[in-house]
Amino acid sequence: xxxxxVVGVGVGSGGVVSATTTGLVCGHHHLYSALARGMPPPPSExxxxxxxxENVWWRLDQALDLExxxxxxxxxxxxxxxAGCTAIIDHHESPRAISGSLSVIADACNEVxxxxxxxxxxxxxxxxxxxxxxxxENDRYLRELSERDDDGMRRGMVGVHAAFTxxxxxxVDAAELAEAHGVGVHIHVAEGPDDxxxxxxxxxxxxxxxxxxxxxxxxxxxxxxGTIIHNPRSNMNNSVGYADPIRFTNPIGLGTxxxxxxxxxxxxxxxxxxxxADIGASPDTAWSWLDTxxxxxxxxxxxxxxxxxxxxxxxxxxxxxxxxxxxxxVDGESAVRNGVATRVDADEIRAKATEQAARLHSxxxxxx
Numbered sequence: 001x002x003x004x005x006v007v008g009v010g011v012g013s014g015g016v017v018s019a020t021t022t023g024l025v026c027g028h029h030h031l032y033s034a035l036a037r038g039m040p041p042p043p044s045e046x047x048x049x050x051x052x053x054e055n056v057w058w059r060l061d062q063a064l065d066l067e068x069x070x071x072x073x074x075x076x077x078x079x080x081x082x083a084g085c086t087a088i089i090d091h092h093e094s095p096r097a098i099s100g101s102l103s104v105i106a107d108a109c110n111e112v113x114x115x116x117x118x119x120x121x122x123x124x125x126x127x128x129x130x131x132x133x134x135x136x137e138n139d140r141y142l143r144e145l146s147e148r149d150d151d152g153m154r155r156g157m158v159g160v161h162a163a164f165t166x167x168x169x170x171x172v173d174a175a176e177l178a179e180a181h182g183v184g185v186h187i188h189v190a191e192g193p194d195d196x197x198x199x200x201x202x203x204x205x206x207x208x209x210x211x212x213x214x215x216x217x218x219x220x221x222x223x224x225x226g227t228i229i230h231n232p233r234s235n236m237n238n239s240v241g242y243a244d245p246i247r248f249t250n251p252i253g254l255g256t257x258x259x260x261x262x263x264x265x266x267x268x269x270x271x272x273x274x275x276x277a278d279i280g281a282s283p284d285t286a287w288s289w290l291d292t293x294x295x296x297x298x299x300x301x302x303x304x305x306x307x308x309x310x311x312x313x314x315x316x317x318x319x320x321x322x323x324x325x326x327x328x329x330v331d332g333e334s335a336v337r338n339g340v341a342t343r344v345d346a347d348e349i350r351a352k353a354t355e356q357a358a359r360l361h362s363x364x365x366x367x368x
Contacts, residue, residue, distance in 0.1 A: 018326055019312045023086030023115075023303030024263040025293035027229040028186075028213050028255025031076035031090050031105060031118075032064055035357040036258075040365050049192035049240050058125065063363040064094035066104055068356045073108035075353035078346055080114055080261035081335055084305040084325045087115035087297040088261055089211065091159055091186050095126050098133045102141035106154045113328075113335035113343045115152065115299055119159030119186045122174055124166050131170045134159070135177060142181040152299035152331070157211065160187040163198040175205040184209030184226065190217040192240045199224055211296075213255065216243040226250060227296065230289060231257040232273040233266060242277055246285060253296060254289040263290060264317055271318050287314035304329045 042055035069092075080088055088109065094101050102118050109116035120141070122134035138158045145156050158178040160166055166174075178185045184207065190198050191214035199222040206212070210226030216235055218224070230245045234257030245252045256266050270286040294300055306327040309320060317323065328336035335343055 018306050018308055019310050020304050020306045021084075021312050022294065023300035023305055023328070023330070024084050024290065025087045025089070025297045025300055026080060026085050026256055026261040026263055027089055027227075027253035027289075027293045027296060028211065028231060028257055029076065029088050029090045029261055030092070030258030031088070031109075032061065032069060032072045032092065032094065033258030034072040034076040034079070034353065035068060035360050036060060038357065039361050043368075049238055050194050052238055059364060059367055060360070061093045062095055063360055063367065065097045066101065068360050069094055069097065069101055070104050070108050071349070071353045071356040073105045074112055074344070074349045076261065077109040077112040077114040077116070078341055078344065078349050081112060081328055081341060082325055082339070083260070083262040083264070084307065084328065085114070085261040085263050086303040086305070086328065086330050086335070087300050088117070089157075089186070089255070089296060090116060090118040091121050091188075091213070092118055093121045093123070093134075093159075093161065095123075095130055098137050099140070100137075102137060102156065103144060106141075110153050111344060112341065112349075113330045113333075115154070115297060115330070117155035117157060117297060119157040121159035121161040121186075121188075122166065122170060123161040124170060125161070128167070128170075131166065135170070135173055138174075139177060139181075142183065146181075152302070155183075155297070156181075157183045157186040160185055162188040162191070162195050163201045164195040168201065171202060171205060175202075178209075179207075184211060186211045186213070188213045189215055189224070189228075190222075191235075192238070193217060211253075212250070213257075214240070214243060215245065215248065216241050218248070220247045222248075224250070227253050227292065229253045229255040230270065231255045232270045233257070233259050236273070242273060244277060245289075246274070251292050251295075252289050253292040254286070263293070264323055267314075268318055271314075283314035283318035287317075299331075302331050 046052040120137040122131045189212040203223045206225040212226045212228045215228045228250045271283040274281040308324040
């Protein structure tokens with residue numbers, strides 16, 4: 001049953017004739033980005049993608065603490081649920097608050113009612129010791145998962161920021177740790193020109209269960225195994241180019257790279273970007289990327305989303321603005337009714353997240 005398959009058409013709790021589908025999946029997210037909105041300007045204007053990383057995101061992740069991480073995850077999960085997304089595949093980094101961070105994220109998402117697959121993105125940007133602490137957090141969290149009853153609400157992978165910020169030794173360590181736990185690696189790949197040589201460095205390590213994020217600058221015949229997650233909105237925002245994902249033989253999924261988790265909106269943008277590059281492009285292609293996401297978190301088959309529109313299929317959704325969520329059930333239990341979250345106080349989450357965003361922005365202003 002694909003995300004485009006209408007499970008039913010009826011009258012939702014809001015009294016609107018509406019379609020019901022399975023839950024949506026965000027194939028790549030950075031939940032801590034929920035606190036980035038309105039952040040102070042960077043110390044210098046970036047003129048390249050690497051400049052964006054150095055002046056914006058690498059400064060932000062260094063300012064995170066566990067309290068900020070908790071409320072950013074709750075806000076990100078709440079907004080996902082309100083957009084019909086019941087599962088998030090997250091990639092996290094917080095070099096000054098590594099230990100326990102993945103459990104904080106998982107607990108926050110599950111409290112809201114959202115399924116979560118998270119990992120810690122290891123990097124040598126903070127030295128070998130920093131990379132080893134990241135590996136240890138991935139290992140700790142995956143061991144914790146192995147000791148839990150499997151209710152389909154939380155998953156894990158081994159995270160790597162990107163090959164160009166990691167030594168070959170730590171790339172091998174990450175691959176070996178993932179294999180030991182029976183999971184894949186979640187890694188940014190060839191997002192910008194600084195990572196063009198990534199295929200040569202990781203081709204012998206990749207497996208089918210890896211998530212390869214972006215792939216903008218990968219050659220057509222890159223030889224990497226895994227699912228490529230296309231992030232069109234983020235690629236435009238970072239001015240790294242169009243990935244043109246149909247050129248790859250790998251499965252293609254769809255992510256947001258931290259810009260919320262409204263997957264219908266991301267589908268609409270993915271279709272328009274594809275159409276801009278190819279006049280013959282059909283929305284069916286971008287819709288298939290949402291279906292790929294569902295294979296990455298198949299538990300969403302147990303979730304239902306009721307929409308404010310009666311036809312949830314690609315040729316309708318691509319051209320229909322403002323399709324809202326009415327009801328969401330996760331594992332048969334209510335998570336949203338009449339557009340309002342039922343398991344948490346949405347106003348409290350937004351208020352607490354605003355407080356944590358202010359703390360984060362203040363910390364950024366104090367950084368050199």
